[in-house]
Amino acid sequence: MEMLISNETFNFVLQIAKFDVSPDLVYPVFLTGVLIYLFSVLCNGIILTLIVTQRSLHKPMFYIMFSLPLADILGITALLPRLLIDIVTQSNVVYYPTCVLQGFILHTYATSVVFILAAMAFDRYIAICKPLRYHTIMTPFTVGGVIALAWGLGLALVIVMFALQARLPKCKTFIINVFCDNMSLVRLSCAGDITVNNIYGLVFTGFMQAISVSVQLFSYVQILKNCLSHSQSDAKSKAINTCSAQIIIFVLFEIFGTTAILSYRFQNISPNTQKLCGIMTFTVPPVANPIIYGMKTKDIRNTFFKVLKKIKGKFT
Template identity: 60%
Template sequence: MTGQALNQTFSYHLQIASLDIPTPVTYIVFIIGLLLYLFSVFCNLTIMLLIITQQLLHKPMFYILFSLPLNDLIGISSILPRVLADIVTQTHTVYYPTCVFQAFLCHMYGGGVLFILAAMSIDRYLAICKPLQYPSIMTPFTLCVIISVAWGLDLALILILFALQARSTRCKTYIENVFCNNPSLLRLSCGEDLTVNNIYGLALTANMQIISVGIQLFSYIKIIIICVSNRQSDTSSKAAKTCVAQIVTFILFEFIGTFEILSYRFENIPPNAKKLCGIMIFIVLPVVNPIIHGMKTKDIQTAWFMVMRKKKVAFK
């Protein structure tokens, strides 16, 4: 059968796997998921609005931090509304272009976490290890370059991934996961050679990890050395505390990602558990990150309380 004939039989309305949830608890799961989503959207939007509107947060550190809640909103919005809709409607169908768009956003989110955390660690390294040169180094131009490289590199690498995926001929119509990603889209192919796709996918994951982990390790090791050598400097130790939130976020991301990969390596793990592990990477960080950064970042706390005080005064 020719590629043209295969394309003619391909249906753009795909069937997608579902979570096996007992009927009595369907709406309970939906409500919990909806509350988590609304909480994440509210908290991440609040941090973004605080950074935009509050003069106290108009600093390089927070301009870079702005990218994190934005990326979290992309991650959780690309997955959770779609899954919740399937839980309630029990339709379990997805239009192919929508599926590709969801997969693209999922991979953008994953790469975004790594590159944004790397950018944040560079800022903390310069602020703590080179405090006198920091204002002259971290100019608006440098700041734009760092943010643009983080987002631009992520976008370029993911675009290549999906350009390679678009070459394949599709004849299957079943997505084996509860959400769309590059591996599930490749499984729609008609048994053709996907060696290039697999090699690029593995190289992409490895290089993203190497770049992000390498930059963060360099930055935080240098910060630790400075803090240890300047034992009497309260400034260095206080500045180093701003790194805690980034480190916690990175550890959580790596832990959840590793747990998801391992879940697919053991056959005795129930399919439902594997699906939940896949979803968690898009839910946990977008829900937890605003709490971590709100609690561990004093300036964000101060900006929040200033806004609340102004609202109380306005209502009196």
């Protein structure tokens, strides 16, 4: 139930919507969530560790790829632990600063992933379409700049979004979602004009998607043309395998993100289904990404089994 309060008496304690779970399913859901979280952190952590410790992976492609599992851990950690605790304790209370922090991290995760995938596509375009110039183009300075741009641009856009939200007078204490996001925080206002927030949100989403989709579409079209014109089947196969993982991850991320957005536009969809769509946006990609990369990226797969074999040899 929404509680109206004045700015002077706003005590920074909010009520967050509950994810309704049958009492008999509370602990099974909690255990499943914990296993999903641990699996995601473990798998993404393995990829991070391999990239850092194995010299064979010290290449521009993997330096850029390093950002993806890092973002995945950040995103799923911002959402899942708190949600699971709320389900078990039946608590729906959150402090305003904590809510803002969660929303900020989740939006930073989402925007960063979109730009990181674009950066990875650009790297593959240079590697496959301009192989002789790859190391002169993808210098340490260029790689560092691409990584900084992917994170910095996403961060800058989110900072502006939350600055616009922070200016609004707060007079409600009910968060309409099971996690904190920008729109939920905007709707805490009942006195300010949110037109600017709505316009910025549309421009923000359009700008982000336009850049990411344009870069990836251009890169993969050029890669496809290069593969079709290449006479060697091995080269074609290698190029397709290299890019297929990134395309799958991008499509997966877009499907869940779009589904979550559209679910709130249809009145006949149940609140729990809407909430579940939002949760899956921040949990499915961080779980699926390391699996997809583990299977589709030969260098990571071979390096992982080589390290596993060394570890096994030490104990036998």
